[in-house]
Amino acid sequence: GVSIGPSPAWLQERLQAVGLRSINNVVDAANFVLMETGHPLHTFDFDQLAGPEIIVRRARNAEEMTTLDGKKRILNEEILLICDASKPVAIAGIMGGENSEVTPATTNILIESAYFNPITIRRGSKMLGLSSEASKRFERGADPNGVIYALERLTGLIQDLAGGKVSTGVLDIYPVPIEKHEVSLRHTVCNDLLGVQISPESQCEFLTRLGMEILVTSSQVSRYSIPTFRPDITREADLIEEILRLYGQNNIPVNDHFKVGIQTTGRSSVRFRNDTRELLVGLGYHEIMSVSLVTENQHPVIFGDEEAVELLN
Numbered sequence: 425g426v427s428i429g430p431s432p433a434w435l436q437e438r439l440q441a442v443g444l445r446s447i448n449n450v451v452d453a454a455n456f457v458l459m460e461t462g463h464p465l466h467t468f469d470f471d472q473l474a475g476p477e478i479i480v481r482r483a484r485n486a487e488e489m490t491t492l493d494g495k496k497r498i499l500n501e502e503i504l505l506i507c508d509a510s511k512p513v514a515i516a517g518i519m520g521g522e523n524s525e526v527t528p529a530t531t532n533i534l535i536e537s538a539y540f541n542p543i544t545i546r547r548g549s550k551m552l553g554l555s556s557e558a559s560k561r562f563e564r565g566a567d568p569n570g571v572i573y574a575l576e577r578l579t580g581l582i583q584d585l586a587g588g589k590v591s592t593g594v595l596d597i598y599p600v601p602i603e604k605h606e607v608s609l610r611h612t613v614c615n616d617l618l619g620v621q622i623s624p625e626s627q628c629e630f631l632t633r634l635g636m637e638i639l640v641t642s643s644q645v646s647r648y649s650i651p652t653f654r655p656d657i658t659r660e661a662d663l664i665e666e667i668l669r670l671y672g673q674n675n676i677p678v679n680d681h682f683k684v685g686i687q688t689t690g691r692s693s694v695r696f697r698n699d700t701r702e703l704l705v706g707l708g709y710h711e712i713m714s715v716s717l718v719t720e721n722q723h724p725v726i727f728g729d730e731e732a733v734e735l736l737n
Contacts, residue, residue: 436452453581486498607658
């Protein structure tokens with residue numbers, strides 16, 4: 425029993441502020457929740473779906489469907505589809521189908537809130553040459569345990585904007601839950617890499633503020649459970665980077681007194697040059713790529729007895 429119409433001004437303005445155009449109140453609500461939570465959702469016109477089933481399957485070779493942008497897509501077995509009992513209605517995690525889009529005549533909707541394997545979505549997006557706000561998030565790793573929250577948030581917002589009532593509630597298919605992973609942090613390694621002394625207590629406090637759960641802690645090492653909304657944190661260096669972010673790079677003192685030793689024996693000139701570049705840049709120097717041409721008088725001063733190629737012009 426939803427009523428499709430224009431979105432209120434506040435919603436249109438917020439979407440425009442992030443570069444999205446307003447479509448209608450239901451689609452705009454889904455895009456708003458996407459930007460608010462980082463979790464993509466999709467709305468279908470329920471009355472355009474055949475049968476009571478929703479099927480997730482691989483496409484067949486040369487199978488066709490028309491997406492919401494009006495383009496006919498030729499699919500293959502690498503593409504994951506959302507289908508009703510008779511046809512595909514969306515390319516999973518990338519874009520919905522034209523045959524089930526929400527229109528002004530829509531009165532009943534089905535909301536999809538899902539998690540898809542990032543590799544599957546990335547591969548499908550590249551094969552089709554089709555990128556969307558949804559695919560950008562799924563291929564970088566959405567939060568598998570944020571599915572229900574995003575769904576409930578969108579449901580409430582649609583009821584506020586378009587009316588209607590929830591008829592069936594949440595149907596949750598999650599046979600193999602994705603568990604949080606664990607990462608250890610050695611406090612002395614953190615201080616050595618950052619070049620400052622941050623107490624173990626402060627290191628723990630920074631990370632718990634970001635949603636990390638302390639499993640074991642001591643003066644030497646702490647072990648954390650990483651929330652699923654942070655798939656980018658997989659190793660000790662990632663935890664140290666988060667500590668630096670909260671501690672503040674501006675609080676890392678600059679050391680103007682250092683000694684540099686460069687060993688040239690046994691190394692080619694190319695490797696020596698590259699190693700020297702990396703060392704000096706790491707010490708805070710800036711490399712300038714200047715013009716490689718020099719005058720006849722400058723050449724022996726810079727390059728010694730090396731042969732030069734003279735340009736006629």
